[in-house]
Amino acid sequence: MDDDDAVRRLLADFSIEVTPRETAALDEAATVLAPGTRVYVTDLAGVDLQRALDAAARIRERGLRPVVHLAVRAIPDLAALDRALGRLVDAGVxxxxxxxxxxxxxxxxxxxSQVLESEVFARRAFASIGVAGHPEGNPGVDEGAVDLALASKDKLAREDGLPLYVVTQFGFAADPVLGWERRMRDAGITLPVRVGLPGLTSPARLVKFGLSCGVGPSLAVLRKQTGSVLKLATATYRPTDTVRGLARAVAADPESLIAAVHFFPFGAVVPTARWATTGQKDGLGAERT
Known part of the structure; x- marks a missing residue:
């Protein structure tokens, strides 16, 4: 399999996300996204669940598949969780x-884990349930605790038949993700993985988000790629090298847990959708970062 074929295979089921405030961008993005593409609705502090449900309805109307974020710490108790889950199910999520x-x-x-193990969650059936993965660590949380939490979710998926998978935090290099995936696999975890990648926005903005989200080693890769302060401010980042690196590794390792990629566009919804769709169809042979 050549590199372009490997890229096409990795991007065949890519997903992308929008905030409830960005759903107007879907009118244009839907003209390039394949029907059924997963579009995640980001949780935003201060934005209520109804906004997310409205966004999900708009996504579905355009022939796409909404995936709604549910932030556990925003929910005070199991009774409130029960109500929120009921609203999601009633809205067709x-x-x-x-x-x-x-x-x-x-x-x-x-x-x-408190949600996944609760009786109120067990009363509902969802087609898929994503959980977070952190190849470069989770700020303020011990790495061992993060690994144990993911292992417990993997065990729960196998024992209770939950359709769990992992979406990783975004990063700028393939190597940290590949090392983390091998470590998770060696620990017996079998959950499929969607690798989080940044979309086509400015490197300066990505550095800001990367620092706030705890992305570590791959930030050095971004700075090396973008070079000078002037270039950092004016360039558009493309995750070409990362996609290629992941695609080569997955193509060479049939046991890899990496199943697809997920794009965090940081406002650049339409450019990211166009770039990923082009790669999905044609590979990235002519693309340069």
């Missing part, structure tokens, strides 16, 4: 991404 969220807990719920 079939796919979730469960995250802890960066805010302080609103009540007794602090992590996604």
């Amino acid at each position: 079939e796919d979730l991404l469960l995250i802890a969220g960066s805010r302080e807990p609103a009540g007794e719920l602090e992590n996604t």
Whole structure:
């Protein structure tokens, strides 16, 4: 398999996300995205669930597949969780991404395992349930604790038949992701992985988000790629090298857990959708970062 074929295979089922405030961009993005493409609706502090449900309805109307983020720490207790899940099901939402969220807990719920193990969650059936992965660590959380949490979710998926998978935090290099994936696999984890990648936005903005989100080793790669301060401010970042590196590794390792990529466009929804769709169809042979 040549590099372009490997890229096409990796991008065949890519996903992308929008905030509830960005759904107007879907009118144009939907003209290039394949029907059924997963579009994640990001959780934003201060934006209520109804906005996310409205965004999900708009995504579905355009022939795309909404995946709604549910931030556990924004939910005070199991009764509130029960109500939120009921609203999601009533609105026809079939796919979730469960995250802890960066805010302080609103009540007794602090992590996604509490939700997954709860009786109120067990009463609903979702087609897919994403959980977070952190190849470059999670700020303020011990690496061993992060690994154990993911292992417990993997065990829960196997024992209870939950359709879990992992979406990783975004990064700028393939090597940290590949090393983390091998470590998870060696620990017995079998959950499929969607690798988070930044979209086509400015490197300066990516550095800002990377520092705030705890992305570590691959930030050095971004700075090396973008060079001078002037270039950092004016360039458009493309994750070409990262996609190629991941695609080669996955093509060479049939046991890899990496199944697809997920794009965090940081406002550049349409350019990212166009770039990823082009790579999905044609590979990235002519692309240069």
